Amino acid sequence: METHIGIIGGGILGIALARALAFKGEHRITVLEKEATLASHQTGRNSGVVHAGLYYQPGSLKAQLCARGKALTREYCQEHALPYRELGKLVVALGDGQLGRLADMEQRAIANQVPGLARLSRDELVQIEPHVAGIAALHSPQTASVDYGAITRSMAGEVQAAGGQILLNSEVTAVKVSDQACLVSTTENTHRFDQLIVCAGLQSDVIARMVGADPSPKILPFRGEYWVMSKSSSAMVNGMIYPVPDPRFPFLGVHFTRGVYDEVHVGPNAVPALAREGYDWKTFSFKDTMESLRWPGASSLVKKYWKTGATEIGASLIKPLYLKQSKAYLPELQSADLVKKGKAGVRAQAWSKDGSLLDDFAVDQVGPVTVLRNAPSPAATSAMAIADYVLDRYPVGKAR
Numbered sequence: 001m002e003t004h005i006g007i008i009g010g011g012i013l014g015i016a017l018a019r020a021l022a023f024k025g026e027h028r029i030t031v032l033e034k035e036a037t038l039a040s041h042q043t044g045r046n047s048g049v050v051h052a053g054l055y056y057q058p059g060s061l062k063a064q065l066c067a068r069g070k071a072l073t074r075e076y077c078q079e080h081a082l083p084y085r086e087l088g089k090l091v092v093a094l095g096d097g098q099l100g101r102l103a104d105m106e107q108r109a110i111a112n113q114v115p116g117l118a119r120l121s122r123d124e125l126v127q128i129e130p131h132v133a134g135i136a137a138l139h140s141p142q143t144a145s146v147d148y149g150a151i152t153r154s155m156a157g158e159v160q161a162a163g164g165q166i167l168l169n170s171e172v173t174a175v176k177v178s179d180q181a182c183l184v185s186t187t188e189n190t191h192r193f194d195q196l197i198v199c200a201g202l203q204s205d206v207i208a209r210m211v212g213a214d215p216s217p218k219i220l221p222f223r224g225e226y227w228v229m230s231k232s233s234s235a236m237v238n239g240m241i242y243p244v245p246d247p248r249f250p251f252l253g254v255h256f257t258r259g260v261y262d263e264v265h266v267g268p269n270a271v272p273a274l275a276r277e278g279y280d281w282k283t284f285s286f287k288d289t290m291e292s293l294r295w296p297g298a299s300s301l302v303k304k305y306w307k308t309g310a311t312e313i314g315a316s317l318i319k320p321l322y323l324k325q326s327k328a329y330l331p332e333l334q335s336a337d338l339v340k341k342g343k344a345g346v347r348a349q350a351w352s353k354d355g356s357l358l359d360d361f362a363v364d365q366v367g368p369v370t371v372l373r374n375a376p377s378p379a380a381t382s383a384m385a386i387a388d389y390v391l392d393r394y395p396v397g398k399a400r
């Protein structure tokens with residue numbers, strides 16, 4: 001008998017999984033997405049970078065699936081005539097104090113076999129990005145820009161062509177799991193599935209609780225905001241310019257990214273969001289904020305990051321402070337060059353009860369339900385590889 005598999009979430013992960021299952025041709029697939037359009041959250045609100053694997057712990061899922069995901073994404077964009085620009089990235093050390101961390105990163109990148117990786121001197125780095133400050137850099141020539149929303153919509157077309165169903169405006173409000181089936185209630189209907197996959201991004205822990213999984217880890221929402229550079233000033237950036245990340249902090253730091261449609265974005269920063277889908281300071285959810293504040297790990301998180309947090313919040317609210325941070329890399333940048341705020345995104349980063357972040361991708365299995373529990377960056381790059389990994393290692397899509 002045909003297995004009916006439900007997938008909660010119409011971001012790039014849910015759709016990549018639906019596509020991989022649809023291509024097997026053995027199952028009935030239904031994707032439930034609460035919004036009116038696909039890719040409305042993280043997938044449509046990110047830097048659009050296809051990462052080449054510089055940062056990740058060698059051997060980790062992030063390292064393995066990013067490398068494979070990058071290759072699959074490139075191939076997919078070529079086959080489907082979707083934009084893919086291999087503009088290359090520089091990770092720039094501003095002073096001697098950052099050279100040790102740059103060297104550590106180089107070792108990781110070598111272990112991860114980042115293609116074309118090169119260590120550059122000041123003279124060499126200005127050949128690639130003439131306006132950048134810095135004394136040394138790592139160059140990753142194959143780091144690329146794409147439109148993850150367009151990739152998701154294209155894959156969704158393939159799912160539908162293969163007979164899969166994608167139901168928009170279908171918010172999952174309750175899930176009842178038994179050995180035999182999953183009864184999934186949406187605002188519209190109740191669906192009966194044999195197996196269920198949860199790819200709900202910022203809501204993944206909420207759905208995880210509905211299916212009876214451990215409430216930990218929890219998603220603590222951190223917004224990333226961007227400024228858009230004016231057309232004339234954007235000529236100062238050829239590809240991507242990144243800081244050397246501080247390993248004590250989970251995010252990569254504000255960077256300059258030339259996207260597929262040629263706009264240059266400066267960001268994302270990292271500020272606490274006052275709602276899971278809080279894309280600006282005005283969006284406040286009492287429930288989400290109280291849940292974050294009551295989380296046992298919240299106090300140790302605040303203790304650890306309050307200084308960085310205060311700097312980030314200051315730069316979010318006061319443009320000259322954001323400019324000052326950005327000018328460290330592009331000294332010629334002026335306030336008028338940052339013309340408008342871009343589309344912000346909120347990261348679905350999972351945190352444990354002790355306030356530590358879950359570094360690697362994480363998947364839970366609860367009976368017939370497979371829950372993608374932690375899929376932050378580079379999960380968009382890795383989406384197609386994550387889909388293959390989940391179908392290979394977890395019971396979903398196999399006879400029970």
Ligand SMILES: Cc1cc2nc3c(=O)[nH]c(=O)nc-3n(C[C@H](O)[C@H](O)[C@H](O)COP(=O)(O)OP(=O)(O)OC[C@H]3O[C@@H](n4cnc5c(N)ncnc54)[C@H](O)[C@@H]3O)c2cc1C
Pocket residue numbers: 008009010011012013014032033034035038039040041042043044045046047048049050051170171172173199200201202203204207223224225268344345346347348375376377378379380381382
């Ligand atoms: C600021 C920022 C920059 C980033 N930059 C990059 C980058 O350059 N490169 C990269 O590889 N990654 C990047 N990422 C990470 C990347 O965007 C995510 O890892 C990826 O999009 C995760 O996809 P997803 O499908 O899991 O989540 P999402 O895209 O968030 O999709 C989850 C979906 O589930 C739906 N959903 C939630 N709850 C329900 C419910 N109850 N019922 C039905 N549907 C529901 C949501 O509406 C949503 O559409 C970035 C992320 C952010 C926030």
